[in-house]
Amino acid sequence: QQQVKQSPQSLIVQKGGIPIINCAYENTAFDYFPWYQQFPGKGPALLIAIRPDVSEKKEGRFTISFNKSAKQFSLHIMDSQPGDSATYFCAASNSNDYKLSFGAGTTVTVRA
Amino acid sequence: DAGVTQSPTHLIKTRGQQVTLRCSPKSGHDTVSWYQQALGQGPQFIFQYYEEEERQRGNFPDRFSGHQYPNYSSELNVNALLLGDSALYLCASSLAGFGVPSYTFGSGTRLTVV
Numbered sequence: 001q002q003q004v005k006q007s008p009q010s011l012i013v014q015k016g017g018i019p020i021i022n023c024a025y026e027n028t029a030f031d032y033f034p035w036y037q038q039f040p041g042k043g044p045a046l047l048i049a050i051r052p053d054v055s056e057k058k059e060g061r062f063t064i065s066f067n068k069s070a071k072q073f074s075l076h077i078m079d080s081q082p083g084d085s086a087t088y089f090c091a092a093s094n095s096n097d098y099k100l101s102f103g104a105g106t107t108v109t110v111r112a
Numbered sequence: 113d114a115g116v117t118q119s120p121t122h123l124i125k126t127r128g129q130q131v132t133l134r135c136s137p138k139s140g141h142d143t144v145s146w147y148q149q150a151l152g153q154g155p156q157f158i159f160q161y162y163e164e165e166e167r168q169r170g171n172f173p174d175r176f177s178g179h180q181y182p183n184y185s186s187e188l189n190v191n192a193l194l195l196g197d198s199a200l201y202l203c204a205s206s207l208a209g210f211g212v213p214s215y216t217f218g219s220g221t222r223l224t225v226v
Contacts, residue, residue, distance in 0.1 A: 006154075032212060036217075041219065042219050043116070043202050043204075043217030043218050043220050044155065044202070044217050045217065046215065049213065089154050091154075093212045097168075098143075098145070098160045098167060098212070099157040099160065099168060099170065100155075100212055101157075102155050103154050104152075104153055105153070105154050
């Protein structure tokens with residue numbers, strides 16, 4: 001079964017808008033939560049990641065919010081640009097494991 | 113600095129055939145993981161190779177097998193292909209000791225089974 005649930009499946013925003021993607025997990029052993037960006041014909045590329053000891057992390061225009069008690073985390077893309085149009089995946093892992101569990105992905109379209 | 117290289121980029125196979133996909137890890141990486149990404153879905157873990165041994169396996173049948181060579185490159189073999197095996201196959205290399213946070217993905221091999 002899918003260990004990380006991601007929503008929405010797709011979203012469209014205008015340039016400058018703030019797309020928000022949400023993920024939820026059940027496995028409390030997860031302690032590493034990355035977000036990947038994937039363009040058509042390419043593999044996923046690490047965008048930003050967070051550990052459960054912090055509630056928010058910012059890197060450039062990308063922000064992760066993390067709610068440990070709710071077992072939820074989200075990605076915000078500030079001042080979105082057409083070049084941000086891509087598929088975004090949340091994922092989770094734990095330190096004793098060697099694999100990532102991915103969400104189903106969100107296709108973001110930023111209109112100029 | 114060369115990243116992860118996968119070959120071929122695309123291939124078409126007939127149901128029942130066998131296929132071999134190849135991966136060269138990023139320079140300095142010693143671990144290779146394979147993922148299957150069906151259309152419109154997130155990648156699913158197949159298995160990971162380290163020190164030429166399969167270290168962990170996901171929920172895939174034994175039609176899926178692999179190998180890692182002393183130079184850390186890896187192969188994914190799929191026997192008795194089914195239509196449902198059509199997917200993008202991704203290789204991720206990493207460095208043992210740093211684990212998942214050091215993952216670097218290749219661009220994948222698009223397999224179509226007809």
